[in-house]
Amino acid sequence: MENSIPDKKRSSKIKNGADSAQSPATQAHPGKRSAPVNGPNNGGATIGVADVDKLVADALARIAAAGTPEQLEKTRLNLIGRKGVLPLALRAIKDRSAEDKRRLGPALNQARTTVEAAVRQRALNLSRSVFESLVDDEAIDVTEPLPRTALGHIHPTEHVRREVEDIFRSMGFEVVRGQEIDDEENNFDLLNIPASHPARDLWDTFWLKKPEAFKESSVAAAKNRLLLRTHTSNMQVRVMRDRTPPLRIVNIGRVYRYESTDKTHETTFNQIEGFIVDESTTLGDLRGTLHTLFETIFGQKLVTRLRPSYFPFTEPSVELDMSCTFCKGKGCAVCKNTGWLEIGGAGMIHPNVLKNGGLNPNKFQGFAFGMGLERITMFKYGIDDIRWLLSADLRFLEQF
Numbered sequence: 001m002e003n004s005i006p007d008k009k010r011s012s013k014i015k016n017g018a019d020s021a022q023s024p025a026t027q028a029h030p031g032k033r034s035a036p037v038n039g040p041n042n043g044g045a046t047i048g049v050a051d052v053d054k055l056v057a058d059a060l061a062r063i064a065a066a067g068t069p070e071q072l073e074k075t076r077l078n079l080i081g082r083k084g085v086l087p088l089a090l091r092a093i094k095d096r097s098a099e100d101k102r103r104l105g106p107a108l109n110q111a112r113t114t115v116e117a118a119v120r121q122r123a124l125n126l127s128r129s130v131f132e133s134l135v136d137d138e139a140i141d142v143t144e145p146l147p148r149t150a151l152g153h154i155h156p157t158e159h160v161r162r163e164v165e166d167i168f169r170s171m172g173f174e175v176v177r178g179q180e181i182d183d184e185e186n187n188f189d190l191l192n193i194p195a196s197h198p199a200r201d202l203w204d205t206f207w208l209k210k211p212e213a214f215k216e217s218s219v220a221a222a223k224n225r226l227l228l229r230t231h232t233s234n235m236q237v238r239v240m241r242d243r244t245p246p247l248r249i250v251n252i253g254r255v256y257r258y259e260s261t262d263k264t265h266e267t268t269f270n271q272i273e274g275f276i277v278d279e280s281t282t283l284g285d286l287r288g289t290l291h292t293l294f295e296t297i298f299g300q301k302l303v304t305r306l307r308p309s310y311f312p313f314t315e316p317s318v319e320l321d322m323s324c325t326f327c328k329g330k331g332c333a334v335c336k337n338t339g340w341l342e343i344g345g346a347g348m349i350h351p352n353v354l355k356n357g358g359l360n361p362n363k364f365q366g367f368a369f370g371m372g373l374e375r376i377t378m379f380k381y382g383i384d385d386i387r388w389l390l391s392a393d394l395r396f397l398e399q400f
C-alpha cells in the first residue's frame with residue numbers, strides 16, 4: 001500500500017535523491033519535478049538492476065496515483081516520454097561497461113514495457129471511471145416510462161384506400177393516378193356526355209376560370225373549359241389512348257361535386273374507379289371482381305347484386321349493391337330496412353367511349369365501375385356521417 005500512493009514527502013525525497021545524484025534525467029530537466037530515476041544513493045551513472053526494480057515500483061505507484069486522464073498523461077510523459085526518466089536512463093547506459101550494459105539494458109527495456117502496459121491499463125480504467133461518473137451524472141434512463149406523446153396514424157379513408165389498392169393489385173390491376181383539375185373533354189365529352197346532354201346534370205360541377213397566364217396556352221386554345229373532376233372516370237380515355245389492351249386499371253383519387261353536404265354527401269370525396277378492356281370480359285367478371293373486393297375488405301361472406309341503371313359511358317349500366325354488413329341483410333337503420341347497401345355504379349364500357357379511346361368496339365369490350373371510397377370506409381368502421389372524415393376532428397380520428 002505504501003508504494004501505491006506516494007505521499008508528497010516521498011516523492012520529494014525521491015526527487016531530491018535524484019537531484020543530488022545529478023542523474024541524467026534531472027540534468028535534462030532541471031526545472032522538472034519528480035524524476036525518480038533510481039534509489040537515493042545510486043546516481044544515474046551507477047544505476048544497478050536493483051534500482052531498476054525500485055524505479056519500476058515507484059513508477060507503478062505514480063501511475064496508480066494518477067487520478068485523472070490529464071494527471072496520467074503528465075506522469076506518462078515524465079516516465080516514458082521522449083525526455084522521460086526511462087528513455088534517459090536507457091540512453092545513459094551507453095557510457096557503462098559492457099557487463100553493465102548486458103545486465104542493465106534488458107532490465108531497463110523490460111521496465112519500460114512494464115510501465116507502458118501499466119499506463120495503458122490505467123488509462124483504460126480512468127476512461128472507464130470517467131464514463132461511469134458520466135453515467136451517474138448524465139444518464140438517461142431509457143427504460144423510464146415517458147409521458148405519452150401523441151403519435152399520428154393513418155386516416156381511416158387512407159387506410160381503406162391502401163387496402164383496396166392492394167386487393168386490386170393482387171387481382172392483376174395496375175394503379176394509375178389522374179389529375180384533379182381536368183378539362184371538360186376528358187371529364188365529360190369523351191365519356192359520351194356532350195355539353196347539350198341532360199346527363200351532364202348528374203354531375204354538379206365546379207367550373208374553373210382559366211388564369212390570364214393560360215390565355216395563350218394550348219389548354220386555352222382547345223376552348224376546353226377547366227373543372228375540378230367530378231369523377232375518376234376522367235382517366236378512362238387517356239389510358240385507352242396511351243396503352244394497348246388488355247387493360248386492367250384502377251384509379252383512386254379525389255373528386256369534387258358542387259352540391260350541398262349532408263350525412264352522405266360531401267363536396268370533396270374519393271372515388272375508386274376501375275375498368276378492364278380486353279376481348280372477352282363480361283358483367284359476370286365485374287360482379288366476381290367486386291364480390292371478391294367486398295368480401296376481402298369486410299372480412300365476411302356477402303351477397304352482391306346488380307340492378308339496372310343509367311350512365312352515359314356504360315351500356316348496359318348497373319348499380320351494384322351488397323348485402324348489409326351490419327344486419328347481414330335482415331334490415332336495419334343503416335340499410336333503411338332494405339337489407340342492401342348501395343355501393344357503386346358500373347356497366348360495360350360504351351362503344352363510343354372505346355372509339356374515343358382509339359379502340360375498335362367490335363373487337364374490344366370490358367367493364368367499368370365507380371364507387372365512393374368514403375362510403376366503403378363508413379360501412380367498414382360504422383361511421384354515420386361522411387363529414388367526420390374531412391373534419392380533422394381529433395375526437396373522431398383518435399378512435400381509429
Ligand code: PHE
Nearest residue numbers: 231233311345346368369370
Ligand atoms: N363515374 C360514375 C360516377 O361518378 C361512376 C361510374 C364509373 C359508373 C364507371 C359506371 C362506370 O357516378
